[in-house]
Amino acid sequence: MKFIDETVITVRAGNGGSGCLSFRREKYIPFGGPDGGDGGDGGSVIIKGTDTLNTLADFRNKSLYKAENGKSGGSKNKHGRNGEDLIINLPLGCVIYDNESDEELYDLDDESKSFTIVKGGEHGYGNVRFKTSTNRAPRKKTNGKEGEFKEIKIILKVLADVGLVGLPNAGKSSFLKSVSMAKPKVADYEFTTLTPNLGVVLYSDYEKFVVADIPGIIEGASKGVGLGIRFLKHISRTKMLLNLIDCSFKTYEDIIKEIDKIKNELNSFDEELIKKDKWIVINKIDLLDEEKLSDLKNRFKETDFHVYFISTVNKAGIKELTDNIYEYLKYENRIKEI
Numbered sequence: 001m002k003f004i005d006e007t008v009i010t011v012r013a014g015n016g017g018s019g020c021l022s023f024r025r026e027k028y029i030p031f032g033g034p035d036g037g038d039g040g041d042g043g044s045v046i047i048k049g050t051d052t053l054n055t056l057a058d059f060r061n062k063s064l065y066k067a068e069n070g071k072s073g074g075s076k077n078k079h080g081r082n083g084e085d086l087i088i089n090l091p092l093g094c095v096i097y098d099n100e101s102d103e104e105l106y107d108l109d110d111e112s113k114s115f116t117i118v119k120g121g122e123h124g125y126g127n128v129r130f131k132t133s134t135n136r137a138p139r140k141k142t143n144g145k146e147g148e149f150k151e152i153k154i155i156l157k158v159l160a161d162v163g164l165v166g167l168p169n170a171g172k173s174s175f176l177k178s179v180s181m182a183k184p185k186v187a188d189y190e191f192t193t194l195t196p197n198l199g200v201v202l203y204s205d206y207e208k209f210v211v212a213d214i215p216g217i218i219e220g221a222s223k224g225v226g227l228g229i230r231f232l233k234h235i236s237r238t239k240m241l242l243n244l245i246d247c248s249f250k251t252y253e254d255i256i257k258e259i260d261k262i263k264n265e266l267n268s269f270d271e272e273l274i275k276k277d278k279w280i281v282i283n284k285i286d287l288l289d290e291e292k293l294s295d296l297k298n299r300f301k302e303t304d305f306h307v308y309f310i311s312t313v314n315k316a317g318i319k320e321l322t323d324n325i326y327e328y329l330k331y332e333n334r335i336k337e338i
């Protein structure tokens, strides 16, 4: 299914049902009293996050979401039925904005949360309600109130613990593939990944963490070059970043430049991103001879970078890296129990 991460929809709650104007008409009771019942309340529109969805594609072809109106009241004091609420399930991680003011309204970052986004209109009153000692035959009833409506913008920012960043072809998707059950496309050309992929790393029987693989970033991405920054929002909620780097045919200096390039792009997009802990992951070490690899390792020892050397092909270094990610998330109290 197509990955869509932004959409605008209108939500409309149901109107309240009208109250009824009616008088008792029974044999032998010439002037029956009022017996018009109240209407029912209009249904509300409720939104909820679920992890069974991961795209907003379903919402592209429909723009109005409406809850049911309350039914009108009836004679014989019959209350109208309340309109049913409409529950809209959205992918977990969606943030909801008021489309007019751009104000953030809700953050669906937890499956247990649900929000009433527009409330159904209150029911109208039947004429029974207006009976008083001086007016025994009120000819008054009220209509239900209109349901609220709102135009909302939904932006999906996937929820993941670890975000993968790097130039195209660095091996981000290969890494995701090697640590999770995810099956992202991997190929020897740039921009193989066009939309984010999520993978769940099952660390033990009862613990997991989620890794997000996004399209490669190139110089100028923050200004719209390549696939641009469109997908960077998906790593904004991660707890840490891994900067993957293809080390084949590169000198130590090339690698340092590449680290800087990515850092600049992240920084231009959102300064918060570079406040995240970022580990450098040098990939494709199977393509280096031993001397070059140990030379590279030595050069990095003199730096402050938190660095790992891996190969997604022969799995070198992968276990150590995932163990350390797990320890980090656990230490930060961020590991999820399944």
Ligand SMILES: Nc1nc2c(ncn2[C@@H]2O[C@H](COP(=O)(O)OP(=O)(O)OP(=O)(O)O)[C@@H](O)[C@H]2O)c(=O)[nH]1
Pocket (backbone or CB within 6 Å): 166, 167, 168, 169, 170, 171, 172, 173, 174, 175, 185, 186, 187, 188, 189, 190, 191, 192, 193, 194, 214, 215, 216, 217, 283, 284, 285, 286, 287, 310, 311, 312, 313, 314
């Ligand atoms: N030799 C070797 N090749 C690798 C390794 N990891 C990935 N590759 C290859 O590198 C190429 C790019 O890998 P991807 O995982 O698609 O890279 P990516 O970073 O996801 O690329 P984009 O999605 O374009 O940003 C593929 O041909 C992979 O097979 C590795 O450890 N060693």
Ligand SMILES: [Mg+2]
Pocket (backbone or CB within 6 Å): 172, 173, 174, 185, 186, 192, 193, 213, 214, 215, 216
């Ligand atoms: Mg990829």
